[in-house]
Structure formats: C-alpha cells, structure tokens
Amino acid sequence: MKIVIIGGVAAGAKAAAKCRRLLPDAEINLYTDDTHVSYSACGIPYYVEGNFEDYQMLLVRSPEEFAQQNIYVHLEHKVSKILPACKKVLVENLKDKSAFLVDYDKLIIATGARPFVPPIKNIALNNVFTVRRIEDAIAIREKVKISKNAVIVGGGYIGVEMLEAFVRQGLHVTLLERDEHIMSIFDKDMAQIIKDQLMALPDRNFEILTGETVTEFIGDNNGVNGVKTSSGREFEVDMVLICAGVVPNVQIAIDAGIALGSTGAIKVTPRMETNITDIYACGDCVQEFNTISKAPMWMPLGSNANKEGRCAAMNACGFPEEFAGILGSSVTRCFRLTMSLTGLTEKQAAEAGFEPVSVIVNKYDKVGYMPDASNITLKLIADKKTGLLLGGQGIGAGDTDKRINTLATALLAKLTVEEFFNNDLTYAPPFSPTIDPLLNAAQILMTKVDKHD
Amino acid sequence: MKIVIIGGVAAGAKAAAKCRRLLPDAEINLYTDDTHVSYSACGIPYYVEGNFEDYQMLLVRSPEEFAQQNIYVHLEHKVSKILPACKKVLVENLKDKSAFLVDYDKLIIATGARPFVPPIKNIALNNVFTVRRIEDAIAIREKVKISKNAVIVGGGYIGVEMLEAFVRQGLHVTLLERDEHIMSIFDKDMAQIIKDQLMALPDRNFEILTGETVTEFIGDNNGVNGVKTSSGREFEVDMVLICAGVVPNVQIAIDAGIALGSTGAIKVTPRMETNITDIYACGDCVQEFNTISKAPMWMPLGSNANKEGRCAAMNACGFPEEFAGILGSSVTRCFRLTMSLTGLTEKQAAEAGFEPVSVIVNKYDKVGYMPDASNITLKLIADKKTGLLLGGQGIGAGDTDKRINTLATALLAKLTVEEFFNNDLTYAPPFSPTIDPLLNAAQILMTKVDKHD
Structure with missing residues (x-):
C-alpha cells in the first residue's frame, strides 16, 4: 500500500502519523514545497510577540522523527501535477x-491555504510581509525588532493577533481595514464592540481605522516607507504586514479535475473523499459543512485541519469514519480582550432559513467583589419558531472562551434555549457569578422565542 | 395574597424578589433569625483572604432595598413553628x-444549612470557629490578623478555601481530615492527586494530614491553644476553624410534619412543593435529584439555591415551572489549583446501576510554547454499555473549569462519548492545545465502551 500525502503543516502531518498507526506496513511519502513540516502556524503571532525565543518551539515533529516511523518527509519537493488515471504524482525537487513520478494507491491532498494578496501598487517592495510559513515568522520578527512604525492591512484574526505582537515589541501600529468593521466574522453589533473596546484600552500604541482601503505603497530600494489609502491618508512605516485573508491552495486539484465547492475550497464527502477515487483531501484546502445549517463553510483553522487529517487517514486506510462537520467555533485574543464565537451568526442564521432572535448581555465573568472580575459581552442566537440554539459570540476581558465552548456543546447536542437554561454550570466566586452570564442570556432569549407545550 | 418566606440568604432572597416581580400586589414578608439578608456566603473565604476590605461587599441587597419593593424583611426574627392547619407561622422577635402569629397563603421555607459540629472535647472554647454568617466572617478575619497558627478541621470545599485564605493572611495552617482523602466529593484517585498537588506547591505554609481525627481542644479562658488528634499528635494553635460539613436546617419542617428525603433534607417535588399544601421549600434545606441518575442528591450550593428560589416563587405565585434537577457541578480553587467536577463520580455511577468506565489524562491546558501553559488532569466517565457520558472531574493549575462546564452541557444533553468526540471546541494557542484535552480523553474513553452500529 503506497500512500502519498501532499502538504505537511497540520492536516498532512496528522494524516501521515495516523496512517502509520493504522497501517504499520504501508509506504508513506509526504511531499511539501515548504522548508518545514508539522508546525504550528497559529503560533506565529506568539513567536513574533516574544512569548518564546526559539522558533523551533513552533515545530511539532521533525522530518527525523517522521523517519523513525518510516514516514518519508520530502521538504522543498513540490507536487506539480496529479495524474489520477495512472495514479501517479509529478514531484519537483526545488x-x-x-523531477520524478511517484505512484500512489491512496493520495491525500493537504495543500493548505495561502495569504490573499490584494492588488496594491508596489506590493513587491521589501518589508511588505505576508505570514504563513516559518521563514515569514523569522523575517517578520527580525524586522519588528528594528522598526518603529508598522501598518497592518486587514483586521481579521491574524491581523489583530499580529497587532498585539507588534505593539508588545514596541512598535506603533496602524491597522487599516477596508470594510466597515474589523473581525467581520462576528455580527456587526459585536464587531463594533470589539473595535470600541480595543480603542478604549489605556496607553494603546495603535490605531484601528475602518473603511480605509490601501491603494499604494511608497518606498525605494531599502523597502517600503509609506502607505497611502483611498481616503487620501498617508502613513510613514518601516514595515507592512498584509493580513487580508487567506485563499485555499487548490490549483493542483483543479488541474486534476477535482471538484471545488461553493466556497472555492475542495469539495469532499464526510469521509474526506474528493470526486476522484482514491484521492482524499483535508485541512485548510477543503470545504467543511456547518453542523447546524448543513451549509458549506470554509474555516481554515488548526483544530479543524487536525481532525480532518485524522479522518482522511482513517478512510484512506480502510477504516470508514465520517467527519461530523464544524460548528464554526473559534477564539482569539488581542491584549486583554478575548473574542470567541461558535455556530451561526445572526446573519448566517437568516441566510440558512432560520428566523433568528438574539440577545446581548453585559456581565461580570465572576462575582463582582473578586479583584479580577472583568466584563464580558455575550450574544446568544436562537430560532424564533423552535427555540433551537443557533450560535453565540463572546467578547471581553473576562473568561469568555469558557462560555463559548459550553455553548458549542449545546449546539452540537441541538439543545433549545429552554433546555439549555436548565444547565447546571459550576459556580464559585473566583469563577463565575451565582448565575452564569450564559444563563442570564438564555433567560432573556427564552422570552423571545415562540412558546411550546 | 400573603406570602411568607422563612430564611433570606440566597434562595429566600431570590424567592422574595421573584414573587414581587410576578405578583406586584402580594404581601411579602421574609423572616430570618440572621442579622443580615441576601448575602454571598460563598464569598466569605475571599473576604477573609483579603480580596476586599469591606464585608458589605458580600451583601447583595439590603433590607431597605427590599422595602422599596414592598418586601418586608424582618431580621433577627425566628420562625419557631409552622401551623399548617391554620396556615400561620409563629414568629419570635429575637x-x-x-412573639406573634402571621398568616400565610403560601409559605416558602428557605432555612438553609448550618455547619456540622463534631463531638470534640472543649469545642466551646473561644477562638474555635465555624463559618456561615456575616458575623462569623468578621470575627474570623479579625482573629486571623492577630494569629500565627491555625488548625482547620475538615478538608472539603470550605476547608481548602479557608486554608488558602488563612495562609495568604500569613498564618501557618494545619488541615486535619478524618477521612483517607480531602475533597472526598471527588473519586479517590482524583482526591489523591489534589492532595499531592497541594502538598507539592512551593513555599507552602501549610500541612494537610489525612486520617487524623481531632479528639480534643486544649485551652483556657483566653481560648483554644492546642489541638489533639487520635494518633496522639498535638498542635499549638491560636485559632481553630471547623469545616466538617454542613447539615440542613430542617427541624422546623419536621415539627410541622413536612417529610424529609433520604439525604435528610426536605423532600420536594420538581415544583419545589413539600408534602403539605401551599408550603414550598428551596435552597440549602432541600433535597435535589441528579439529572442523570434521578437519584436523590443534596448539594447545598449558591447556584442551586438561586435557581430553586426562583422556581419556588414561580410555583407559589401560580406560574407552574419544574426544576430540572442538578448535575452536581461545582468548582473551587486553592492557590493555583482549580478543582471542578460535574455529573456522577465513578462510585456514584456504579451505585446508580451504570457500568462505569473511565479515563484520566494529563495535558497542558494550552499550547505548550505559551508561557502560561499549565497542567490539567481530567477524568471522564461513561457507561460501558451505552457510551452515555456520566461525569467528569478536573484538577490543575490550568483552565479546568472551562472543560467541566463544557462537559456539564454534554451531560445535560445526554450525549454519548462518541457524540461528544465530534465537538468543535475553540482553538487558539493562548486558550487550548489544537485538540482539547477533553477530546483526547473522549478519544481514549471511546475505546473502552461497547461498539454500536
């Protein structure tokens, strides 16, 4: 049994390890055009921030460790063509x-995603960075240490994480977001609160400007030194980081006749099968579906990639298993502000045919007399007709992600808001108020859904 | 409509407020033999610890605030008899x-619980404290400030909370526990880990001795100065705190012919009705039932009391509502160690007729390269035959209570371990590893339950 895996960050690396455990005798080759394998891309902002000194902390497993398990990892080897008819891939040693051809019995595509690079004038100037790979992390961190002013283009997860990292390294940062809101994965009401709370941080050494489209970078042979926007503003910079979203790496799949989904990522069955026999796909290059709405979704996150890598391996190795879909749970931090969500936003819920009702509550995360009691803002969304919980969003200096994981479990179990209100959540003054903010929110939301007997 | 409420800490105070909202014209009288009403008894350890200076922070709502809502709170008024036949209570002004008689249409008993005082010689000596009321808190805190050595008798929740409080105030503390384990609400394997981890804390200024029964206090007119145990040990002390558990205040209910449950607390229907018409009970004096096993349970916690107070008020006021039972969720902290559990322990599960299987995992609570990554130990319990999740326990310096609330929701929804494994929990390096420890545990536990197709 010959298993070939393309790509090796999270999903590919996980798939390789799992295949080995399932089939001790299989021949497993992993090809990646990357210089590293099996690393925590999600950890890059924390490396840049200076939480740890050695970038090797980001590496989960080395090629040597893979080799000990007879998994052959080929770094800087680009698979440039899949030949499904003869079950071969064309590999270029960078x-x-x-170049050479490799046979496969089972092929697992885990090509991941790459930063989206908007069409901005002079984008090729030095010191205009995107972030994905280990060498990006190293280069950005080195430049950060000798810079004073930076612009970050884009205010999604990576944008706000890098904002904190840069500021903690002493830079003054201007974050420019084209849309009306940063963190637009949240509903607009919550996204507005995020911006307001970030801008209200004391002694902040950053600006967040929304509705600002970058039109041009200015610079010379030394690299970028200015950023111009459509509103006519100009910013002096030593460096620029582009965090304008990511796109799935699917060209090789397209070339092989593999179908994409409506999100532009590879379409797979719950068994991670593509439309071509014996070709599986997993990780940031595949489309997921939402557990609640069943609608296609694309959430390139390490947690999903890991599970999908496992699932692809199970099925490729002949142990059928179905991926249960995703709720869309995610979390991040920017300074003391935690931002987390799960399930459908109000907007997504309406698009999926629900009649969403929602509530936003502002509460302490623990009893008010505890010295570290902090505020959290929770939004809870349910279907008016059935009372089914659809999603939730949490923001705050307080313990927010705890509440969102609790809620994710309620979504997984398809609880109604009334059922959820009966939850017995832990209580002690250092951990929560007597009645958890989630239950406060549920109690109000119950009054907005139709009554059932 | 005349509503009389006996007791006013958590359940009674909540019931009073809820009755007023439901019935704006009802006559509401609340009698308590206590000197304060509507306070956070759970907050006393944090007051003693010095998290805040003013004990009034513990007070949720004053008699004057109640009076503004036409709720008449009568402090230091002891209800010494209930006369169900003529629907009156006998009230003694302390x-x-x-003394006088008061008519009621609906009576709500919220008499709470009191510390259990074991039969120890010379227990009446000065500076031997128990803790329940505000004046206990004030007296203990004052004595703590001028003491050097203390013994705490009993290693349950309050015992370990007060241990931390005393040590942070500069005392050397010896905690003496009669049983083989402290925190015996946990399974023995986990209780042992709690003791080991507490004893492993650096620079601890306390001892925890298990299997030590206190037999005698020694002292003089100045108060206690020594503690003797059955093993022949003797400890010099300036003060003693007895935390040997609590017992429900049910004598007045017994005298009135109100039935108790097998736990010794008042037996109520899910509508918080006692066996006598128009008499409801709620809070620490009533018996709950476990949502999973349906078995009687007695968990005198502020979170339960609050919900029961609300439920009793709903039903007393003619708005039928059923209390859904409890999972047995609770949490506390001792120094950097969080201890939390929900559902059935392995022992309780076996007693309830399940065939429990379990797993214990040791993991980081976040990605290992984050500077504040800490260990957590999680125990997950399921039924072997059905895979139904039955309970979980978490201990650690890491973020444990988040996991237990997530699990509580799974128990509420009656998920199997296999269903739970599909959970989509939030991931980012500052918040969790790529695969949450809960899912690691679930994955292992799945291999221990019978397979179903």
Missing part, C-alpha cells in the same frame, strides 16, 4: 531542480 | 423577645 533544491536540485530534478 | 431583639425584644416578643
């Missing part, structure tokens, strides 16, 4: 410029 | 020694 180091010595050689 | 201040002026007067």
